[in-house]
Amino acid sequence: MRITFTLPLFLILLCPFVTLRGQVSSVEFGKNRVQFHQDYDEWSQYESRNFITYWYGEGRYIGQSVVQMAEYDFESIESILEHRMNDKIEIIVYTDLTDLKQSNIGSEEAFENIGGQTKIVGNKMFVYFNGDHNDLRRQIREGVASVYMNAMLFGSNLQEIVQNAVMMNLPAWFKDGLISFVGQDWNTGLDNQLRDIFLSDKYEEFEDFAEANPALAGHSLWYFISQNFGKATVSNLLYLTRINRSVESGFLYVLGSSFDKTTESWQSYFKQRYLGETRNMEPAEGQPIEFKNKRNLPITLVKLSPDGQKVAYVVNEIGKFKLYIQEISSGKRTLVMKQGFRNAFQATDYNYPLFAWNPGGMELAVIYEVRDVIKLLKYDIYTGEKVVEDMSTQYQRIYSIDYLNNFDLVLTAAVRGFSDLFLYFTQTRQTQRITNDFWDDLDARVVNLRGKRGIVFASNRSDSLLLPTKLDSILPIATFDLFYYDLEGRPGELVRLTHTPHANERQPAALDTTYFSYLSDVSGIDNRFQGYLEDYIHHYDKVVRMQDGTEVVMEPDSALTTKLDSAAIAQIDTIEIVPVIKQRGVTFPVTNRDRNILMQHTAPRAGREVELVLRDGSHRILFQPIEATGQAVVPRATFYREKMRDYHQRLSLQEETKSKPPAPPSPVLIEKEQKSIDLSDVPQEKQDTGKIDIDNYLFQSEFDEEEVPAQVIVEEDEGEITLQRPEPEYVAPENLQAEQEEGLEEFRPGRIIPYRIKFRTDFVTTQLDNSLLFDGLNSFAGTPQDFGYPPPGILLKANFKDLFEDYELEGGIRIPTTFNGTEYFLVFDDKKKRLDKRYAAYRRALRFSEEGSISSPIQPKTESVVFLTQFQLRYPLDIFTSIRATTTLRFDNTVPLATSPVTLEDPILREQRLGLRLEYVFDNTLDVALNIKNGTRYKVFAEAVKRFDLQVTDGLSLGFNDGFMAVVGFDARHYQRLLKYSIFAARFAGATSFGSEKILYYLGGVDNWLLPRFNDDIPTPISGDFAYQTVAANMRGFRLNIRNGNSYALVNTELRVPIFRYFSKNLNSNFLRNFQLVGFFDMGTAWQGLTPFTDENPLNTKFIPDPPVPSNPVTVKVRFFRDPIVVGYGGGVRALLFGYFLRVDYAWGIETRVVQEPRLYVSLGLDF
Structure with missing residues (x-):
């Protein structure tokens, strides 16, 4: 028995600034980020008063919006949190969610955007455009708030430990x-x-x-x-x-x-x-469509077939989606397609897939994305045939689709950072643009109203003119209204269907040739509204007809001389005041629900509709006939809407002195009881005038009031509602007018500069450590002497990264507490492209003393110097899976130090080896808590090492020696959640080495053992050409070397129970929150030869004396039986103490069916 090192507990207190960095298992797994294109090669940056904003490629206009919105909201966020920062916040802008997922920043962290939050890493925040500038604004506000929270709670420099403790609690x-x-x-x-x-x-x-x-x-x-x-x-x-x-x-x-x-x-x-x-509200009506959804997965899109007999819907399980078509009557469903995988590390993309039924109902068009390429799949309903083609590359992202005819599509899509309306001709792959401005256009639906085909869509535009406009001093962050575009007349102006400055109208749908429907939250709940088009007199023109037949149009009250000279006036034939007839929408509510209608879709030809609702935490699809009868109901306003109404009433009274828009028409009142609307009584060409009682308007947000809403008037006291028509004369820029008045940040293109790579310190840490410093060394950690763990040492480590974490530099030095050597390492990672590269260098110098002889009492001293370089290529297949190839060049020098004249003559032992290692790695584990994971990770590897001889002293010579070693192995781990907070963890590992040189594996002990002990009772092979030695852990219940050989197999299981979390959900103590009770079971073996049971295994052989004595001519070979498989079991605790994750295990071993004396193990590190 020998004790290789004893560590006094007080040495832990020598490292006051410590973290958990590096306290992991010695086997490296890890996740990846996959870059699908080269758009990230050129980044631009723009520095404003409080932010530095970065964007790439065609994200320039998104970046401009981000700059202006961030500066506009900055002071309000500071006032809420009452905190200020000296450093500017860095905002990284991505054109869409797919591009954001390709970022290298925080690649090992769970993506915080899962719950709708902006991803934050340090002082950096990430935002992306999803077609809605309001959501982009939300991301910015949340990001700034999160950076402020981190600054307030973490602090910096010497405050870090204290503030970090606050944050953890x-x-x-x-x-x-x-x-x-x-x-x-x-x-x-x-x-x-x-x-x-x-x-x-x-x-x-x-x-x-x-x-x-x-x-x-x-x-x-x-x-x-x-x-x-x-x-x-x-x-x-x-x-x-x-x-x-x-x-x-x-x-x-x-x-x-x-x-x-x-x-x-x-x-x-x-x-x-x-x-x-x-x-006084009503639950959702309609017949529920039963579908299999045992895990209660969210439904992201649902649409009814044109014949009303089938429904298509999408279920999405954190990134893994399935598209089904289900027959309503029989319940039979068909899987159209499935794609993706469960991914808790990145934000789930609920935008894709999109789909639409063609008018004949025989084909389903599906829009989805593969490796950042938008695909169009056409699925034949009856044959199941699929045709896939790429969409036009000009589309950055598509937000909605609908069939225009049997071949062509209507799209809302992002091009150059703006969401616009397009026609897409599938046979020629050509695009026709309808809108070309910075406003957001979403939810496009094809309708047939008054005998004309058109498009109804949602937009936050301030006017109805189809003019190419550029982003300048007004931001598109108003609420959404509905607009109508006549596909047959192709006018240069849209028809405004709704005008509600404080409510959103979305999800339009066709009902018949007269009515359309949509969803509005004007009452505080997304209810269904219906509407129709009517003609009205927009304004009057003065038409001057000349004698030659030409006409001049001018305003009614303008003088003739404004457009005509005296000679032209003499040629006037007639002057006429002519009314200009235009169209507008007339809308009214038809439901009074107690839950939001999340989504709706109609089949006008079949007279049916479906809707998606959330009730009792589950998504439900409801099926019902269309009732387009003009019947209106009174939707009751929610408490939230009442509060908003009161707020805007007070605000309106305070601004009475300001200019007001022209008064809307007098409302047409309808009794509270449901009654049909007589369309013949609605004026078509004459506007109503009169004042509006502002007490009966509903509003949505706390922005300044610009105009009374033009949608639904709820008069609960009177029991009446209003048919409302948007007013054409007054076009308000919504709440953006207040932004202009208060001074929106001016964007100056001249300030845009190219981004240049700059490194910054990510962390500097000092910690106590006795692990192998980076992957690859464990296969080469060994000396010709008995194996010993690296002694605990003081590890100084620093990490530097560029802004986007494409490049990472890490260096460190470790000084063992025995003070007999040093270790240095330097690692550089290049992850900018899809093929990641790593360059690493490592040097270790250790001095040790050998036992002296009787003739020479001076202890000989030897210095062992290891210099190792690595080059690794990592090709990620997806975020969880990668293929890795590592080339290793290693130089081992064993130098006898000159302590006597005899040692001067001792030769220097030099060994040089070249290695190639191939690995297949999978890792989808999620850190739920410290040392508590969910998921699976495994690694399969093969390695070949060739010995060579390079001489440079007496001329350059290179020769390859006979030494060759091959290693094949695996390490698989699974973590299963139990009892809400606990997990069952299982590990299966094994490896074998073969060739003229081998690795000797010592079974026993644990990783990062602070008090390692070696078992001298088990014989070690005296032959076998072993080049290196390493430990095969964990095998608790035994010392090191309970079994050995060139192969090993190991099974570890643990039940980890954070016991105190079951007693209290709000644990303020970091120690109690991470304290875990552990029960474990280990089983393994190591052997030499083909199997553990062959005669080649020296386990059952012992030579006496051992080692042989030269003066004794007799050596006895004794054979006896030992079971090659050993078992260990026991319990332990895990706790976070002084910043270290401490593992204490008490284990019993079973060898050859005999239970051994229990042993205590103290070690550092996470997982097994």
Whole structure:
């Protein structure tokens, strides 16, 4: 028995600034990022007052919008959080979500955008364009808020440890909810989600809700506090929570009540609110379509076939989607296509796939994306035949599609960063552009109204003119209205169907040749509205007809001399005042739901429609006949809408002195009881005039009021509603007018400069460490002596990255606590292209003493110097899978130090080897908590090492020696969640080496063992040409070398239970939150020869004496039986102590069916 090293516990305190970096298993797995194109080669940057914004390629206009929106919202975010930063925030802009997923930044982190949050890494934030500038604005606000939160809670330099402890103690709902609260005001979408949760009684306590959905739970709590205690309370709570390092203390000091009392009030508040407002609302109608969805996956798109007999829908499981067609009557469904894989690390793309039924119902057109290339699939409903073609490369992303005829499509798509309306001719792959401006155009649907074919779509444009416009001083962040485009007349102007500055209209659909429908949140819930077109007198023109037949058109009250000279006036024949007739939409509500209608689609020819609703946490598809009878109902306003209405009423009274738009027409009142609208009574050419009672308008957000809404008037006291027509005379730029008045950031193109690579420090760390420093060394860690773990040493490590983390440089030095050597390493990663490259260099110099002889009592000393270089190519197949090839060049020099005249003559041993290693790696594990993972990861590898001789002293010579070694192995691990917080972890590993040189594997012990012990009772091979030695761990219950050989196989299983999390959901102690009880079972063997049971295995052979004595001519060879397979079992604890993850195991070993004495193991590091 020999003890290789003893570590006093107080040495842990010598490293005050430590992190968990590097405390991992010695086997490297890792995930990837895949770059599909070269667009990232050229980046541009723009520096404004508070931000530095970066974009690439055709993202210039998106970048401009980001600059202006970020600066516009910056002061309001600072006022909410009451914090300031000296450093500018860096915003990285991507044209769409697919490009964002290709970023190398934070490649090993779970993508925070899963819950709708902007991804943040340090002082950098990422945003992408999804066709809606309002969502882009939300991302910016959330990103800025998140950077501020990190700065407030983490701090920097010497404060890092203290502030990091504060951050770790904050529950997830606190930060995620506050970021969401700052990012967007309470809205109908959040209100609908929370309403469904409360009405379904899904959670009994706030903590349960917060654990399942921290962002929504936290946002609702911050909203509740701001509504009942004022917005200033939010910043006070944040400040005192940070100072006292306790959420409970913050609530007590600021609100005067405990956190539990506050959440009880929160629960009572929303429960009463939602029960009260839904009392007079109706549940969703229609026949539910039953479909298989056991895991309650979200439905992202649903559409009804033209004959009304089939429904197509998409289910998406965090990136893995399936498109089905299901017969409504029989329930039989057909899988059209499936694509993708479950990916919890990156934001789920719910935009794709898109699909549309052709008018005949015989074909389904599907738009999806493969490796950043947009595809069009045409699926034959009856034969199942699929035809796939690439879409035009000008489209960056497509947002909606519909059939124009049996061949051609209507699209809304992004080109050069703007979402516009297009016609796409599939037979020629040509495109015809309809809109060409910076406004957002979405949800295009083909309709047939009044005998003409046209397109109804949603847009946030301020006017109806089809003029090419460029982004300048107005941002497209207004709410969405509906517009109509006449495909037959092809006018230069759109028809405005709705005009509601504080509500959104989306999801238009055709009902018949007269009516269309859409969804609007004007009442606080997305209800269905119907509408039709009517003619009206837009204005009057003065038409001057000349004697030669020409006409001159001018305004009615303008003088003739404004356009005509005296000679032309003499040639006038007649002058006539002519009315100009245009079209507009007349709309009214037809539902009064208690939940949002998330999506709708109609089959006008069959007279049927489907809708998607969320009820009791599940998506439901409802099927019903179309009722386009002009029957209107009164949708009750929600509490949220009532509050917004009161706010805008007060705001309107404060701005009475400001100029007002012309008064809308007098409303046509309809009784509260449902009754049909007589279309013949609606004036077609004459406008109504009169004043509007502003008390009966509904509004959506807290932006300044510009114009009374032009959609639905709810008069609950009177029990009446209004048919509303948008007014043409007054075109307001929505709430953007306030932005212009307050000074929108001027964008100066001259400030755009190319981005130049610059490195910055990512981290500098000092820690106690005894692991192999980077992958590849474990196969070469060994000396001709008995194997010993690297002694614990002080590791100084620094990491530097460029802005986009395409390039990474890491270097370090480790000094062992035995002070008998040093280790240096330098690693450079180039991940800019799809083929990642790594360059690494490592040098280790260790001195050790040998035992002296009787004739020479001076202990000989030897220095072992290892110099190793590596070059690795990594080709990612996807985010989880990669193929890796590593070339290694290694030089081993064993130098006898001159401690006596005899040692002067000792030769220097030089060994040089060239290695090639191929690996197939898969890793989809997700870190749920410290040392708690979910998922699977494995590695299969093969390695070949060739010995060579390179001489440069007496001339250059290169020769390849006989030494050759090959290694084949695997390491597979699976982590299965149990009992909510616990996991069952299993590991299967094995390797074998063969050739003229081999690796000797020592079975036993654990990784990063602080007190390693070697077993001298098990004989080691005296032959076999072993070149290197390494450990095969974990095999608890035994010392090192319980079995050995050139092959090994190992099974480890663990049950990890974070026991204290079961007793309290809000653990303030970092130690208690990460404390784990562990039960384990290990089984393994190592052997020499073909199998562990062959005679070649020296396990059952012992030579006496061992080692042989030259003076003794007799050597006895003893054979006996040992079971080659050993088993270990026991329990242990895992805890985070002084910044280190400490593992303590107490294990019993079973060898040859005999239970051994228990052993205690203390080690550092995560996982096995």
